[in-house]
Amino acid sequence: MSLGGRNRLSILDKPLSKGKGEVSLSCFALLFSEVVQYCQNKSTTLPDLQNRLHELGRRVGVKLIDLYFVRERNGKRETKLLNILLYVKSTFWKALFGKEADKLEHSNDDENTYYLMEKEPVVNRFISIPRDKSSLNCAVFIAGIIEAVLVGTGFPAKVTAHWHKGTTYMIKFEESVVGRDSQTDER
Amino acid sequence: MSRSTRFDTKKVNSELVTLTYGTLVAQMVKDLENPDDVSKQLDRIGYNMGIRLIEDYLSKTGSGRCLDLKDTADKIQTAFRMYLGVQPNVVNWSPAGDEFSFSLDSNPLTELVELPDDLKQLKYCNIICGAIRGALEMVQLDVQSWVVQDQLKGDPNTEIRVKFIRRLEDAMPAGED
Numbered sequence: 037m038s039l040g041g042r043n044r045l046s047i048l049d050k051p052l053s054k055g056k057g058e059v060s061l062s063c064f065a066l067l068f069s070e071v072v073q074y075c076q077n078k079s080t081t082l083p084d085l086q087n088r089l090h091e092l093g094r095r096v097g098v099k100l101i102d103l104y105f106v107r108e109r110n111g112k113r114e115t116k117l118l119n120i121l122l123y124v125k126s127t128f129w130k131a132l133f134g135k136e137a138d139k140l141e142h143s144n145d146d147e148n149t150y151y152l153m154e155k156e157p158v159v160n161r162f163i164s165i166p167r168d169k170s171s172l173n174c175a176v177f178i179a180g181i182i183e184a185v186l187v188g189t190g191f192p193a194k195v196t197a198h199w200h201k202g203t204t205y206m207i208k209f210e211e212s213v214v215g216r217d218s219q220t221d222e223r
Numbered sequence: 224m225s226r227s228t229r230f231d232t233k234k235v236n237s238e239l240v241t242l243t244y245g246t247l248v249a250q251m252v253k254d255l256e257n258p259d260d261v262s263k264q265l266d267r268i269g270y271n272m273g274i275r276l277i278e279d280y281l282s283k284t285g286s287g288r289c290l291d292l293k294d295t296a297d298k299i300q301t302a303f304r305m306y307l308g309v310q311p312n313v314v315n316w317s318p319a320g321d322e323f324s325f326s327l328d329s330n331p332l333t334e335l336v337e338l339p340d341d342l343k344q345l346k347y348c349n350i351i352c353g354a355i356r357g358a359l360e361m362v363q364l365d366v367q368s369w370v371v372q373d374q375l376k377g378d379p380n381t382e383i384r385v386k387f388i389r390r391l392e393d394a395m396p397a398g399e400d
Binding site for chain 2: 046047053055057058059060061062063064066067068070071073074078092095096099100103131132133134158
């Protein structure tokens with residue numbers, strides 16, 4: 037591997053930034069719009085578009101796991117289901133979006149399913165959905181981020197975004213996750 | 224019309240932008256394979272953002288016409304602060320006064336970013352060049368913009384060059400001038 041003739045500090049040698057940097061919302065909104073357009077140009081169907089956004093979100097999420105656990109929690113991870121959900125709702129959401137998510141609910145019918153609600157996700161602020169694509173919710177990008185965080189911390193789940201009371205992220209854990217959680221409770 | 228110079232304060236976490244942009248670039252590298260094509264696309268994306276961002280800039284700052292290119296440079300400098308939260312220096316004016324550079328010592332787009340060796344020719348920051356070009360085109364200024372130095376390639380600063388080409392007289396709405 038060549039070093040290009042220069043001795044550079046690798047990114048891992050530098051101290052971790054505090055993460056307080058800010059960029060204008062307009063800038064992000066336009067960037068996200070380009071992301072959506074890029075995905076749209078690559079896809080032929082609506083589910084295809086959603087999958088692409090979801091996948092991009094997942095790649096963002098994976099990178100945030102260590103970043104935020106190190107910065108906000110001194111590197112200590114969560115082991116309990118409820119704690120990881122609260123971590124996502126509060127600490128994680130606050131670090132990434134500047135505020136907590138609005139609401140976290142447990143499904144009445146299915147113990148593996150949780151709902152995280154947000155009235156107005158930042159990605160949807162300036163997006164108007166065309167009538168023929170009314171089911172499209174671009175917050176599926178954020179659903180991807182959540183999914184990556186949960187999967188990456190040992191709570192495998194599928195996360196999807198739906199139009200319900202603003203946007204609702206449906207988090208469906210694999211059965212094993214809830215099983216394991218109740219086992220560790222008994223001890 | 225008098226306006227205060229306090230700009231709009233709606234902000235997002237810069238890491239959200241950094242990572243979203245990074246993921247987009249990574250996806251393009253995968254889709255396009257040739258890094259030069261990716262650089263071109265990034266410039267295009269910047270252009271698309273620039274032509275819309277100028278509107279936002281004009282409405283928020285209420286700024287009027289630029290008298291000369293120096294004026295333009297100052298205003299773009301303000302725009303950097305508004306949109307990326309960094310303040311570049313305007314440097315390296317050409318003797319003829321038609322070319323100058325923005326020198327950035329930090330850049331939210333390249334935080335947490337490392338270029339692998341096989342992508343050394345990728346112009347990661349081309350989106351900024353595109354944005355400058357797009358925004359200026361909407362105010363009848365035809366410019367070229369390119370990356371001269373890049374921190375991702377070990378340079379001490381990121382330097383973005385802007386070269387004035389001509390004024391786009393034809394695009395003037397009827398009745399003006």
